[in-house]
Amino acid sequence: MKLKVHVWRQANASSKGKFETHEVSDISPDMSFLEMLDVLNEELVDHEKEPVAFDHDCREGICGTCSLVINGEAHGPQRAATTCQLHMRKFDDGDEIWVEPFRAGAFPVIRDLVVDRKAFDRIIQAGGFITARTGSACDANEIPVSKEIADRAMDAAACIGCGACVAACPNASAMLFTAAKVRHLNMMPQGQPEREVRVRNMVSQMDAEGFGACSNHFECEAACPKEISVEFIAEMNREFLGAMVKADNTVPKRG
Amino acid sequence: MSQAALTITDTTLGKKYVMALSGLVLFGFVIVHMLGNLQVFLGAEAMNGYAHTLQSNPTIVWLVRFVLAATIIVHFGAAFALTAQNKKARPIKYRMKKDVATNYAAKGMIYGGVVLVAYIIFHLMHFTIADTAPVIAGKLGYVHSSPFGPEQMPNVYNNVIKSFQNTGMTAVYLVAQVALGFHLYHGSWSIFQSLGLSHRRYNDAVRSVAVAFAIVVVLGFAAVPIAVWTGFVQAV
Numbered sequence: 348m349k350l351k352v353h354v355w356r357q358a359n360a361s362s363k364g365k366f367e368t369h370e371v372s373d374i375s376p377d378m379s380f381l382e383m384l385d386v387l388n389e390e391l392v393d394h395e396k397e398p399v400a401f402d403h404d405c406r407e408g409i410c411g412t413c414s415l416v417i418n419g420e421a422h423g424p425q426r427a428a429t430t431c432q433l434h435m436r437k438f439d440d441g442d443e444i445w446v447e448p449f450r451a452g453a454f455p456v457i458r459d460l461v462v463d464r465k466a467f468d469r470i471i472q473a474g475g476f477i478t479a480r481t482g483s484a485c486d487a488n489e490i491p492v493s494k495e496i497a498d499r500a501m502d503a504a505a506c507i508g509c510g511a512c513v514a515a516c517p518n519a520s521a522m523l524f525t526a527a528k529v530r531h532l533n534m535m536p537q538g539q540p541e542r543e544v545r546v547r548n549m550v551s552q553m554d555a556e557g558f559g560a561c562s563n564h565f566e567c568e569a570a571c572p573k574e575i576s577v578e579f580i581a582e583m584n585r586e587f588l589g590a591m592v593k594a595d596n597t598v599p600k601r602g
Numbered sequence: 603m604s605q606a607a608l609t610i611t612d613t614t615l616g617k618k619y620v621m622a623l624s625g626l627v628l629f630g631f632v633i634v635h636m637l638g639n640l641q642v643f644l645g646a647e648a649m650n651g652y653a654h655t656l657q658s659n660p661t662i663v664w665l666v667r668f669v670l671a672a673t674i675i676v677h678f679g680a681a682f683a684l685t686a687q688n689k690k691a692r693p694i695k696y697r698m699k700k701d702v703a704t705n706y707a708a709k710g711m712i713y714g715g716v717v718l719v720a721y722i723i724f725h726l727m728h729f730t731i732a733d734t735a736p737v738i739a740g741k742l743g744y745v746h747s748s749p750f751g752p753e754q755m756p757n758v759y760n761n762v763i764k765s766f767q768n769t770g771m772t773a774v775y776l777v778a779q780v781a782l783g784f785h786l787y788h789g790s791w792s793i794f795q796s797l798g799l800s801h802r803r804y805n806d807a808v809r810s811v812a813v814a815f816a817i818v819v820v821l822g823f824a825a826v827p828i829a830v831w832t833g834f835v836q837a838v
């Protein structure tokens with residue numbers, strides 16, 4: 348296959364970026380999108396040019412490191428797949444492809460297509476954990492968990508934290524990510540002691556990072572490589588309301 | 603260490619609760635108002651009698667007006683704050699962005715809202731001021747028919763008829779109802795999502811009911827101008 352690729356180039360966080368157009372040829376339909384970019388980069392290096400910086404790690408759809416908005420869709424045109432799992436057979440010979448970084452104020456560009464997603468780490472640090480003594484593992488099945496709860500908690504926990512929800516949302520909202528992380532722990536018995544503190548602090552941190560609000564477009568769910576359901580957003584809305592009404596009606600402002 | 607605290611309405615989720623609850627109040631008003639309007643089809647006696655009953659209870663009317671005005675201000679305020687936050691959250695736009703799941707109803711909420719504000723002001727000047735302050739209304743050129751019946755009741759019925767014999771006026775009202783319909787479709791099912799009242803077993807049903815509600819409200823409101831404009835309902 349032969350393709351025309353318009354790729355976002357930006358030297359660093361403070362510089363102004365622009366699109367750069369490259370022709371790539373000898374692309375096999377069996378290559379992944381990232382392998383196509385590898386081919387492009389080898390060509391650039393051969394011509395003593397800077398390769399395009401993009402994020403990747405596992406290249407098997409489990410780590411959440413790869414990103415990219417491809418022809419206007421986070422992780423490209425394939426449903427329920429990350430960019431590393433997107434095959435070039437999804438495109439046609441001679442196609443023009445626009446490749447942009449995830450765009451959100453809370454995800455500043457570091458270089459080219461690489462964005463800083465540490466805002467997600469800070470949301471997790473605000474409450475996406477359980478406080479438990481570390482040390483030797485406790486006995487299996489010491490805490491009973493029903494099959495339904497285990498399954499649903501697993502559905503929420505499938506979130507790999509890639510940020511496609513933010514990238515796809517017209518408001519750059521992080522509601523799907525935050526909701527998945529809140530609900531994953533709040534459904535489990537291990538999450539109960541910190542249930543209310545967790546939802547209050549994680550929502551407060553989400554706001555502090557400057558993400559947008561949910562206007563119920565549900566672009567996030569459509570873009571999510573793990574198909575996390577927007578039902579978790581409704582459930583977080585309910586939990587936060589309950590936690591605020593029950594407690595003193597305020598939540599600590601986080602930096 | 604003392605930490606600054608956010609109250610519920612400082613948070614994004616809190617503002618959505620405010621949107622949903624104020625929207626619910628407005629939704630309730632819209633339905634009552636629609637039923638009131640439909641009395642045009644019962645004739646001048648019924649319509650003017652209804653208007654007269656309302657106007658003879660100024661305390662209740664003013665209480666309701668006050669609550670509605672406050673609700674619209676709160677709803678508008680939260681919408682404005684959320685829209686500003688959403689714009690700020692993506693300072694650099696995409697060169698190319700595809701919509702996969704959203705629709706025009708969802709994307710048009712703020713524009714539809716602004717159309718509704720403009721319409722509400724226009725509508726109040728047109729009918730309410732014409733009745734409560736006929737002198738001002740006369741100066742502004744708004745409809746004001748001569749009093750009705752032996753009790754000299756305000757002739758709301760004829761005001762309606764005269765207004766919608768005018769094609770331009772009918773068009774303005776019909777456009778506003780379409781804006782209201784889209785807003786109500788997305789708004790009414792969003793109430794459930796925003797307040798966390800959703801459940802996968804009922805979500806599809808809620809969406810269908812939202813469509814039905816929006817259609818009923820649009821048709822209910824549009825029926826009056828259309829009936830007058832086509833000559834189905836005549837002046838007395």
Ligand code: HEM
Pocket residue numbers: 560561562563618621622623624625626628629632674677678681682684685711712714715716718719782785786788789790792793794796797
């Ligand atoms: C007849 C009057 C109105 C009714 C019945 C109404 C009803 C509603 C309802 C039920 C919602 C859903 C809230 C949610 O997301 O849970 C909503 C949302 C919204 N309304 Fe209204 N509304 C009215 C007028 C207005 C006006 C005058 C504006 C002016 C700006 C407005 C702007 C909005 C916006 C922007 C949203 C979406 C907010 C978001 O999700 O980010 N509405 N409305």
Ligand code: FES
Pocket residue numbers: 402403404405406407408409410411412413429430431432
């Ligand atoms: S590189 Fe790990 S998910 Fe794509």
